[in-house]
Amino acid sequence: MYLSKCIRFCLQQTARTVSKESPLWKRYSTAAVQPKIDTSFVGALKTIVGDANVSTADAIREQHGHDESHHAVAMPDVVVFAESVDHVSKVSKLCNDTKVPLIPFGSGTGLEGGVNALQGGVCLDVTKMDQIVQVNAEDFDCTVQPGVMRLGLNNYLRDTGLWFPIDPGADASVCGMCATSASGTNAVKYGTMRENVLNLQVVLPDGRVIDTAGRGRRTKKTSAGYNLTNLFLGSEGTLGTITEATVRLYGIPEKTISAVCHFNEVSEAVDTVVQILQCGIPMAKLEFLDDSAIDCFNRFCKYDMTVAHSLFLEFHGPAYGLEDQFQSVKELIEMNNGFGLKQASDADERNRLWKARHEMVWACTARIPGSKPYSTDVCVPITNLPEIITKTKQMVVEADVIGPMVGHVGDGNFHIFFPCDHSDTETFKKIKDISHKMAVMAMELNGTCTGEHGIGIGKRDLLVAEVGEETLGAMKQIKETFDPNNIMNPGKVFF
Numbered sequence: 001m002y003l004s005k006c007i008r009f010c011l012q013q014t015a016r017t018v019s020k021e022s023p024l025w026k027r028y029s030t031a032a033v034q035p036k037i038d039t040s041f042v043g044a045l046k047t048i049v050g051d052a053n054v055s056t057a058d059a060i061r062e063q064h065g066h067d068e069s070h071h072a073v074a075m076p077d078v079v080v081f082a083e084s085v086d087h088v089s090k091v092s093k094l095c096n097d098t099k100v101p102l103i104p105f106g107s108g109t110g111l112e113g114g115v116n117a118l119q120g121g122v123c124l125d126v127t128k129m130d131q132i133v134q135v136n137a138e139d140f141d142c143t144v145q146p147g148v149m150r151l152g153l154n155n156y157l158r159d160t161g162l163w164f165p166i167d168p169g170a171d172a173s174v175c176g177m178c179a180t181s182a183s184g185t186n187a188v189k190y191g192t193m194r195e196n197v198l199n200l201q202v203v204l205p206d207g208r209v210i211d212t213a214g215r216g217r218r219t220k221k222t223s224a225g226y227n228l229t230n231l232f233l234g235s236e237g238t239l240g241t242i243t244e245a246t247v248r249l250y251g252i253p254e255k256t257i258s259a260v261c262h263f264n265e266v267s268e269a270v271d272t273v274v275q276i277l278q279c280g281i282p283m284a285k286l287e288f289l290d291d292s293a294i295d296c297f298n299r300f301c302k303y304d305m306t307v308a309h310s311l312f313l314e315f316h317g318p319a320y321g322l323e324d325q326f327q328s329v330k331e332l333i334e335m336n337n338g339f340g341l342k343q344a345s346d347a348d349e350r351n352r353l354w355k356a357r358h359e360m361v362w363a364c365t366a367r368i369p370g371s372k373p374y375s376t377d378v379c380v381p382i383t384n385l386p387e388i389i390t391k392t393k394q395m396v397v398e399a400d401v402i403g404p405m406v407g408h409v410g411d412g413n414f415h416i417f418f419p420c421d422h423s424d425t426e427t428f429k430k431i432k433d434i435s436h437k438m439a440v441m442a443m444e445l446n447g448t449c450t451g452e453h454g455i456g457i458g459k460r461d462l463l464v465a466e467v468g469e470e471t472l473g474a475m476k477q478i479k480e481t482f483d484p485n486n487i488m489n490p491g492k493v494f495f
């Protein structure tokens, strides 16, 4: 009760209603940066990284001025392609000395407008730094530069029998995934980036290069000082540029079982999930798709899957015992009136099943040509999932908008995939309203407004409601300590 009162109070205080006039924002906001980008500044950049690595071409700036989300394009003044840590360090120092915004760019697959250059400035594209620095196969870890993509890393690792399991739907850069604290369908078993990063090399805005756990450290455990690694996970380019990540790896499971089943009621599907987790069955993936999501991907991928609320399940492990886990889950599905349980018979069928899941974003945006995804991304403790899912589904039906529901329900995390077209102002208003109500409801249920996509531009007004005014103040102090000139991705996370 107290929590919910506090959240309502905070929301009244935030930008949604009182915007930057709030005393809260006056107290904590950092001064806006005025870009000073002229020919001599561009010349200085060229001296650092070479002429070919600096671009002011409109097409390149446009490409770097947005991610995959619906947020309006905001072009940087100039795009710089770094080829080394030294480049990143010198460019950062130049921007800091001249108070020019600096926005790190991974692969632009973010969903909260993270790379959009709200105040112009320099977009620092790190994709050319694409070396896998080290693989310590026996220790189950590896170190990568910021241009290494998760799928490329897994291709490289295949012969070692190891893999990196964190799997946001897009093929993102591993360091970009650090920056947003990403996760995906495998988080139920393997966790998110927070549980899987051992060390980060970061270039601070003034050009200093630090290793968050100390140079070369890659232990599973450490009690040495503050956890700076975790500070940079989810920092969304606002504290520094990540130039190396040391991440955990896992053995490719000996056996994998994938399956799908259906339910007539949302509540039956979600109750099944809660019971599977409460029984301690070690699932690898546990994904929910509602009837409207299945309908979308049947149309998009020309599938003929039963149009009903569905659970997509996967088990990883040694061959011994895995079938028993499946049988236990089967019983729970039957107890909750689930039907049509079907195991993928081979790797091809399994890939087909999961490809369909990962195509969902595009299947939904295809429903409204020209639309872009609007990210809703709430996460609650698992016992509160049935309530929020049921109420959210009701809101979407009542508003009569296209809004398929897809959830990493094994983590208490789910999305409504709203295809968003800004020119349809009436629908946009409805989408915004449902999204806001979902976030408030999640917070009232001890959850978060973003389980995996981040705050970016879209959820800045919710951050204070989520963490409270004092905690937001502490976050702002950290920001000011690392980035006193507010050059790092200004306007993101905080107003």
Ligand SMILES: Cc1cc2c(cc1C)N(C[C@H](O)[C@H](O)[C@H](O)COP(=O)(O)OP(=O)(O)OC[C@H]1O[C@@H](n3cnc4c(N)ncnc43)[C@H](O)[C@@H]1O)c1[nH]c(=O)[nH]c(=O)c1N2
Residues within 6 Å of the ligand: 067, 068, 103, 104, 105, 106, 107, 108, 109, 110, 111, 113, 114, 115, 126, 146, 167, 168, 169, 170, 171, 172, 173, 174, 175, 176, 177, 178, 179, 180, 181, 182, 183, 184, 185, 236, 237, 238, 240, 241, 242, 243, 361, 362, 452, 453, 489, 492
């Ligand atoms: C179809 C589809 C499906 C999904 C998703 C996207 C899409 C298009 N995502 C979102 C996205 O893939 C995820 O946020 C990635 O972590 C973004 O990585 P990029 O390399 O693309 O970062 P991108 O370049 O988009 O940058 C994102 C943010 O990180 C910062 N940044 C990037 N690289 C940095 C670096 N080296 N140092 C410091 N800051 C840096 C940027 O400044 C920005 O603020 C997702 N996510 C998820 O968690 N779960 C999911 O299920 C999905 N699913």
Ligand SMILES: O=C(O)C(=O)Cc1ccccc1
Residues within 6 Å of the ligand: 111, 169, 358, 360, 361, 373, 374, 375, 376, 406, 415, 416, 417, 418
């Ligand atoms: O597919 C997912 O799991 C995502 O996180 C992608 C997503 C979620 C919500 C809106 C758009 C894209």
Ligand SMILES: [Mn+2]
Residues within 6 Å of the ligand: 184, 408, 415, 452
């Ligand atoms: Mn997701």
